[in-house]
């Protein structure tokens with residue numbers, strides 16, 4: 001496949017790991033759709049950086065938790081960049097650190113719908129466009145799981161950890177479902193990465209508090225996660241599907 005034909009959608013591409021992934025994808029020759037939910041200025045800044053480096057990119061708003069937004073998001077990408085050949089299911093949320101006893105049903109549902117339903121809906125739309133079964137030319141999907149899927153997030157966010165466990169199961173299942181249709185589906189499990197997500201959990205300094213427990217004794221950067229994502233999307237990973245890369249400093 002010619003690189004000029006490569007179109008990537010990065011959900012939640014406006015900040016953190018998604019922004020680093022969008023920037024790297026732009027450098028690698030993808031036309032990049034940078035999705036955001038509220039922070040248009042951040043998405044525009046990522047797009048401007050890609051364009052300044054000679055790449056092609058658009059910012060597209062939309063809440064992955066809402067089916068109508070997901071349909072509109074893919075329709076916009078179809079019209080402006082062409083059919084997606086790569087999807088990074090990166091958009092994800094967590095809420096304040098809390099024990100399960102103190103979590104409301106509203107909070108649990110919000111986290112599960114954004115992280116799980118949102119990723120499933122985006123993957124569904126990508127498969128419709130990539131699968132040889134539907135006249136597509138194949139493609140690759142990378143889901144953002146988390147080391148929380150293995151560690152469980154006790155005392156902080158077991159709801160979030162459960163959502164990432166679901167991402168792991170969905171990665172394995174969808175990979176097998178579409179393997180013969182030209183689509184590879186893999187996931188990355190980041191560990192403690194310096195992004196804004198920890199502030200949304202109520203502790204902006206969380207990575208620094210916990211980094212000594214990481215075998216490498218440091219937090220990771222969004223760019224280090226993006227490198228693994230772009231490798232899984234690339235032809236270098238052509239025989240890898242239904243698999244995981246832990247980017248966690250050994251944690």
Ligand code: NAP
Nearest residue numbers: 012014015016017037038039064091092146193195196197
């Ligand atoms: P972040 O810095 O908080 O950025 C979140 C991004 O997702 C933003 O671009 C945000 O858009 C977007 N977003 C949030 N909800 C959305 C929705 N409903 N629809 C569309 N976009 C939405 O997060 P991050 O740390 O980069 O995390 C990215 C992914 O990696 C997540 O899936 C997270 O669970 C996973 N992860 C992160 C870490 C870590 O330590 N950072 C560790 C393990 C896994 P706006 O800018 O518009 O708000």
